[in-house]
Amino acid sequence: MPPMNLFGAFAKTIWTRLGSMSLAVILLVVLSIASVIGTVLLQNQSQADYLQQFGPLWYWTFRSLGLFDMYHSWWFLTLLGFLMLSLSACLWRNIPRMLKEMKSRRPHLTERAIARFRFRQQWQTDDADTLVATFKKTLHGWEFRETEENGTRYIRADKGRWNKWGYILVHSALLIILIGGWTSVQFGFRGDMSVPEGRSESEISFLKGTSREYLKMPFEVRCNSFNIEFFPTGAPKEFRSNLTIIDHGKEVLTKDIIVNEPLYYKGVRIYQASFGDGGSSIRFKLYHLDSSEKTETIDTHVYETWKDKNTGVSIEVTDFKPFNVENMAGPGEPKDFRDLGPAVEYILRGPGLKAVKIKAFMNPFIDTEGVNQGSFLLVSLSGNAADYKPFPLGIDLSNEQEWKLFHAFFQHLSDSSIQDKKKRNLLAFKAAMKDVYGDTMPKNFQQIAMRTLQAVNVLPQLPWPYLPMLEDYDQVYYTGLQLAKDPGMNIVWVGSALLVIGMCIMFYMPHRKLWLIIRPDGQQTEVRFVGMVNRNEMAFASAFNDIFMKIAGESAPSARA
Amino acid sequence: MTATTVDASWLSSLNQGKIGFTRFCTYLGLMLGISAMAMFGNGYNEDAFLLQILSMQGVLWGGTGALLGLACGAVLGALKPSLNESRFALNTVPWLDGLLGMILLAMLWSLFEPAAAQINYEDQSNLVSGDIVMAMNVIFIFSAVSYIAYLFAPESFIGRVATLSAYAGVFAGGSALLLRWYESYLLDMEIGHAPVSNLYEVFILLFCITSAVYLTLERRYQAKAMGAFVMTLVSAGVFFGIWLDSIGQADIKPLVPALQSYWMKIHVPMNFVGYGSFAVACGAGMAYLFRYRLENKGSQSRMLAIFPTLDQLDQLAYKAVAIGFPAFTLATILGAAWAAEAWGGYWSWDPKETWALIVWLIYGAYLHARVSHGWHGKALAWWAVAGFLVTVFCFLGVNMYLSGLHSYGRLS
Numbered sequence A: 001m002p003p004m005n006l007f008g009a010f011a012k013t014i015w016t017r018l019g020s021m022s023l024a025v026i027l028l029v030v031l032s033i034a035s036v037i038g039t040v041l042l043q044n045q046s047q048a049d050y051l052q053q054f055g056p057l058w059y060w061t062f063r064s065l066g067l068f069d070m071y072h073s074w075w076f077l078t079l080l081g082f083l084m085l086s087l088s089a090c091l092w093r094n095i096p097r098m099l100k101e102m103k104s105r106r107p108h109l110t111e112r113a114i115a116r117f118r119f120r121q122q123w124q125t126d127d128a129d130t131l132v133a134t135f136k137k138t139l140h141g142w143e144f145r146e147t148e149e150n151g152t153r154y155i156r157a158d159k160g161r162w163n164k165w166g167y168i169l170v171h172s173a174l175l176i177i178l179i180g181g182w183t184s185v186q187f188g189f190r191g192d193m194s195v196p197e198g199r200s201e202s203e204i205s206f207l208k209g210t211s212r213e214y215l216k217m218p219f220e221v222r223c224n225s226f227n228i229e230f231f232p233t234g235a236p237k238e239f240r241s242n243l244t245i246i247d248h249g250k251e252v253l254t255k256d257i258i259v260n261e262p263l264y265y266k267g268v269r270i271y272q273a274s275f276g277d278g279g280s281s282i283r284f285k286l287y288h289l290d291s292s293e294k295t296e297t298i299d300t301h302v303y304e305t306w307k308d309k310n311t312g313v314s315i316e317v318t319d320f321k322p323f324n325v326e327n328m329a330g331p332g333e334p335k336d337f338r339d340l341g342p343a344v345e346y347i348l349r350g351p352g353l354k355a356v357k358i359k360a361f362m363n364p365f366i367d368t369e370g371v372n373q374g375s376f377l378l379v380s381l382s383g384n385a386a387d388y389k390p391f392p393l394g395i396d397l398s399n400e401q402e403w404k405l406f407h408a409f410f411q412h413l414s415d416s417s418i419q420d421k422k423k424r425n426l427l428a429f430k431a432a433m434k435d436v437y438g439d440t441m442p443k444n445f446q447q448i449a450m451r452t453l454q455a456v457n458v459l460p461q462l463p464w465p466y467l468p469m470l471e472d473y474d475q476v477y478y479t480g481l482q483l484a485k486d487p488g489m490n491i492v493w494v495g496s497a498l499l500v501i502g503m504c505i506m507f508y509m510p511h512r513k514l515w516l517i518i519r520p521d522g523q524q525t526e527v528r529f530v531g532m533v534n535r536n537e538m539a540f541a542s543a544f545n546d547i548f549m550k551i552a553g554e555s556a557p558s559a560r561a
Numbered sequence B: 001m002t003a004t005t006v007d008a009s010w011l012s013s014l015n016q017g018k019i020g021f022t023r024f025c026t027y028l029g030l031m032l033g034i035s036a037m038a039m040f041g042n043g044y045n046e047d048a049f050l051l052q053i054l055s056m057q058g059v060l061w062g063g064t065g066a067l068l069g070l071a072c073g074a075v076l077g078a079l080k081p082s083l084n085e086s087r088f089a090l091n092t093v094p095w096l097d098g099l100l101g102m103i104l105l106a107m108l109w110s111l112f113e114p115a116a117a118q119i120n121y122e123d124q125s126n127l128v129s130g131d132i133v134m135a136m137n138v139i140f141i142f143s144a145v146s147y148i149a150y151l152f153a154p155e156s157f158i159g160r161v162a163t164l165s166a167y168a169g170v171f172a173g174g175s176a177l178l179l180r181w182y183e184s185y186l187l188d189m190e191i192g193h194a195p196v197s198n199l200y201e202v203f204i205l206l207f208c209i210t211s212a213v214y215l216t217l218e219r220r221y222q223a224k225a226m227g228a229f230v231m232t233l234v235s236a237g238v239f240f241g242i243w244l245d246s247i248g249q250a251d252i253k254p255l256v257p258a259l260q261s262y263w264m265k266i267h268v269p270m271n272f273v274g275y276g277s278f279a280v281a282c283g284a285g286m287a288y289l290f291r292y293r294l295e296n297k298g299s300q301s302r303m304l305a306i307f308p309t310l311d312q313l314d315q316l317a318y319k320a321v322a323i324g325f326p327a328f329t330l331a332t333i334l335g336a337a338w339a340a341e342a343w344g345g346y347w348s349w350d351p352k353e354t355w356a357l358i359v360w361l362i363y364g365a366y367l368h369a370r371v372s373h374g375w376h377g378k379a380l381a382w383w384a385v386a387g388f389l390v391t392v393f394c395f396l397g398v399n400m401y402l403s404g405l406h407s408y409g410r411l412s
């Protein structure tokens, strides 16, 4: 055999294998199993996280298999490519045959063919014409063809003759969808952009494989404002950004966008995706913890780090939130949502200090009975927000007098020489009250006393030189946008529509065929009624029976199965 | 399972021929009228769509649509009589009747709602829909027990009780969901939303759809013995629902911004048509395996007489998948359309999406395995059962174990 021919035979075998159903089943199962991996292994995280999670050996194994961006890895794409090849092969092979089959409706049947039908009835009649008329009337909407051979009449009725179009549509649609997907990946982009209120931005960033890349848009987006609306329960109801598109220095379009309602400009869709702090101005009040009663204020911004030259202590502000709605109910109690007010998050570092993450609230904590429990912090020694522990400070630092009272009390305590602890506290507190408030005692002085005592136990223990509390703020949000251009999308929609239509045809419009074969047999006429369907035989069985009862009942007293 | 014979009661004649087709067109007109209101009326109001439908505006738009539909149906039926035999129309009308029945029931229940002053968000236990869901739970469990009893004592009376209670359960569940939709507005106009937004709500939807799909198959193919398996699955779900309720997941909660879209109202129910049908296919597969074992042991049990044959069970499973697969395909496409609108891409390989694809691929493979040779009977019955396990993971497991954008189903 010449090599050319061998190759041809080989190619033909491959092509046949590609278009076979067993390959389709195998491909579908393999694809589904492969897809599982990417749902178990979180995709597109930072490489450092992966390295930490898996250790170097597995990290490099997974990385070289492309498992961190699995759905775009070469082997997954190859699988999809095989699916496309397989679909093309089976379409190529089947379409001509199916088109021919759909057209040909030969009424004639051989005896051997008749014997093979699963649905068959046979009876005698003496009025063939009425029978045929009833047959045609019963099968309203069917297509008929007739022929006569050797005195035998063959009447064929078809319904759903175009059923195979369902198959063609479904499989072409899948091909179209895959092509659309490929177009999207090849010619489209999608990335994130964060724009602080009042500023503009023109670059998006996205992950490609294992690295972050940037892309310049042909226009600028300015965020004029960002707003959040809340439900009465405190849950967010709506995120709304007011955006202006600036194209070549000209403002061309201003519009609000919310989640589910994007903006469309020059083929690029702009979506509301997230939000965050856009660098709010933060004013801290530093309460010195060296018993000097000294305070000072500093101004900084979110994402900035303020550094104290004298002590080497630094405050890195990481976030600010004007509302902090928490469920204050214990487990099992009805929910009780309350807003704890503005809070700033920062990391405090310094020479000889363990870095801690702190969330400091501006307002004191007012418990469910309306009692002021003093200012408080959430402190996380690990730096992880999940490890926040509440840390009550005792005194209410939003009230300047309590800070003074604390110091006066501390002073009187250390001056006092009384041995009895209870008595010493009482006298010191009385003296301190007099120092701060004069003769007019505040109404809730008992609570203040308790809290001051608490502060005396807590504040001197703190290792930091001072305590930064939130004094004032001027909030700025950033709006997190997602920008996407997807030229393959419309191809996918066309494919999807064809897919659904094709499936409806394939599943719900089966091709039903019925034959009436009438052969004069002496005085009587012998009638045979046979039928077949290419899908859903159970429904056809009852329909076949119904039709048989109807036509046989009217034409023959001696119907027999 | 014998062939259905022509049923001549006047009630069923409503669902046949000319009357059935005209009624179908009327329903269609009604729905188109309401869709038109959403698109062209005073604007679609995401916050109060149900109230919009129930207001004078909705009555006008819907009523006009219904009348136009009625007229079109009558004219078309007269012009082209074959339309009057349209199987699609005639098979759909009973479903729409059922939906109308549920709406009427929900209106009836709403008369028993507590006074506005007594309704509050923090404690929703006095709302009526909770009681109806409880009734539904009891009815479905009762139905499952009756179906199982029917297997061991194949009296037609027991069979009828089982079927009727399954119907009652569907109506209780459906009307409870509709009522819950209405109640969400009673809590607060801003909270109001369609009851397909959390695990508890979609569970009730799943029970109703599974039972309804099963009942349709039962009615058409006399496959009562299969009910023991399907309704047992539903009952298992009911216990899960009761557990969800007990840990406080049954409360009506406001919608997060990502879910405030009309897509949710079509995407989620369509998905559950798929899930429900796959559950029925799983029931048929289990029935198949059960019968297979009985036969292999040479059992002479009376049960065999009422069981569909192996071949019929095989076809019933296929039938259920044939309902579920296109619905699931459409649901996935609708999900992609929503994602395209909300997240900027129709496909993000989010775990939920990926698992939906996996489920789809597995049932696609099931359908192909059926057509190609060698794959029939027992292996496919196992496939139907295993496919449903994957479906359950897609539905529950993904929300509970994997992270992603579809976090709404997460227990909170």
Ligand code: HEM
Residues within 6 Å of the ligand: A018, A019, A020, A021, A023, A024, A028, A083, A086, A087, A090, A091, A167, A170, A171, A174, A506, A535, B364, B367, B368, B370, B371
């Ligand atoms: C994601 C991929 C595919 C899907 C979703 C799909 C879908 C379907 C469906 C739903 C059916 C009807 C099954 C039934 O009648 O019960 C079908 C039939 C069929 N498919 Fe596919 N298909 C896919 C891929 C393929 C591939 C790759 C091939 C070729 C190798 C193929 C070949 C066939 C054939 C030959 C039939 C039988 C048609 C008939 O029954 O008349 N399919 N397909």
